[in-house]
Amino acid sequence: MFCTCLCLVLAVSGGVATTTAPSLADKHNALGFRVFAHLASADRNLVFSPHGLSAVLSMAQLGAAGTTDEAMKRVMGFSLRERGASRQHRRMRRQLRAEEALRTAGAVAVERTMSVEKAYRRALSRAFGSHPLQVDFGRPERAAEVLNAWVADHTAGAVPELLAPGSLSDETRLVLLDALHFRGLWKVPFDPRLTHRGLFRGANGSATPVAMMTLTGRFNYGEFSTAGGEDYDVVELPYRGDTLSMFLASPFEADTPLSALAADLSGRGTPEWTSRLGSVRRQLSVPRFAVDSELRLKTALTDAGLANIFNVATADFSRIAAHERLCVSDVLQTVKFEVDERGTEGAAATAAITYSRMAVEELTLDGPFLFFVQHKPTGAILFMGQFNHPT
Known part of the structure; x- marks a missing residue:
């Protein structure tokens, strides 16, 4: 909700x-x-x-x-x-x-x-x-x-x-x-039986135990580089009905600040980076957050x-x-x-x-990432945020 x-x-x-x-x-x-x-x-x-x-x-x-x-x-x-x-x-x-x-x-x-x-x-x-x-x-x-x-x-x-x-x-x-x-609601929900404990590497250098959700299937996925040479990837998680999706963006290197990714995504505009995503098979792990x-x-x-x-x-x-x-x-x-x-x-x-990241079979978001919720028919981003460390 x-x-x-x-x-x-x-x-x-x-x-x-x-x-x-x-x-x-x-x-x-x-x-x-x-x-x-x-x-x-x-x-x-x-x-x-x-x-x-x-x-x-x-x-x-x-x-x-x-x-x-x-x-x-x-x-x-x-x-x-x-x-x-x-x-x-x-x-x-x-x-x-x-x-x-x-x-x-x-x-x-x-x-x-x-x-x-x-x-x-x-x-x-x-x-x-x-x-x-x-x-x-x-x-x-x-x-x-x-x-x-x-x-x-x-x-x-x-x-x-x-x-x-x-x-x-x-x-x-x-x-x-x-x-x-x-x-x-996710188009394909995560199976709670596959949720496991994992470590999340926070932006402050901490390693915190989290509940890591896992889903295997085909995802829209893409790899990008910022103007400064920082590599990152974007994966789409659609909601039921396919007109609303969450996009997750995470850097390949742990020391890349999320601000570098946000600046690059802003400069590209959402139509460009969403249009460059392609269908791949992955095992995706993302924390409850x-x-x-x-x-x-x-x-x-x-x-x-x-x-x-x-x-x-x-x-x-x-x-x-x-x-x-x-x-x-x-x-x-x-x-x-x-x-x-x-x-x-x-x-x-x-x-x-x-007043008046590199393409691998497993895609694990165990470090800081950006997230966006977008209405795809209009392109309107309803929510955007960053997750740097568990609370």
Whole structure:
């Protein structure tokens, strides 16, 4: 079970390789890789939802104007106000909703005394199918309870509290929510009787006993080299239905940092490296693993070029509300991710708070690796992460 809940909160500020054009999903993924590169460090586990981050930023970008709009388009690589973009975005979301394993939802909570521009309402409806719901942010704790109930409902209870006490204030004006719930079962499950104890070589040099799952069969597999000459391989594990897959990338050499692989995969773009995988027969061993992350994304987004949206002096979201000075204070994300013999379970929540190897018969992932969950028809990466050591 994957669950992702995405939230953007706006409040009034105090005081004054191929020739084919990249798809919208490719641009979402590219932004995700850039942010991932800022978040990743050599010796920690990490997971986050690039799809979710793009969703909340897209909602905000629909209301951006002036230099804020320009900065967001430059960093995100797209604008949903461009001709045909909303239609493409709506089509991508419709394809995700068509998946039996996926459930998506969106909501826009607006301070009941605030007047929202009609053009913004129309843009939200076209791109997200969302319509504003009135909320009394003058009672911030009660408003948080209402929104947390929506979150819990659309994540099957996996994220019971996205907004902690104190997350909202009487200056809050708008909360944009996007939720994704996914329950993924492997197309071919691992046999629990074959799970055995093995040693995982952590990025910090540790050797930790883990439960190593084993599956023999044909896998889509490929070998790559980074620009710096580091060799690594990628293997695909499909979920039931063949439209969703997990991709695992691991370096040949133990001293190769995962950041080198992430940078190479980001530069190639997912269409290139997934298209270069070929069917091979392997005995795959991969540990059961779980990764939990609580992320503050403001610094990563600022470093990526979005300082404008966090600065009360420069942020311009006048297309949302012409008479309110709005700016973003932070973007938060909490993700829980677990892999076992049957499939994958996970939960993620994002809140943006705003004020006005070599080919061998055995393939054993007993060292650090990257992982990605991708919706193959659209190419959208729902989750990406790195596993450096067992916990």
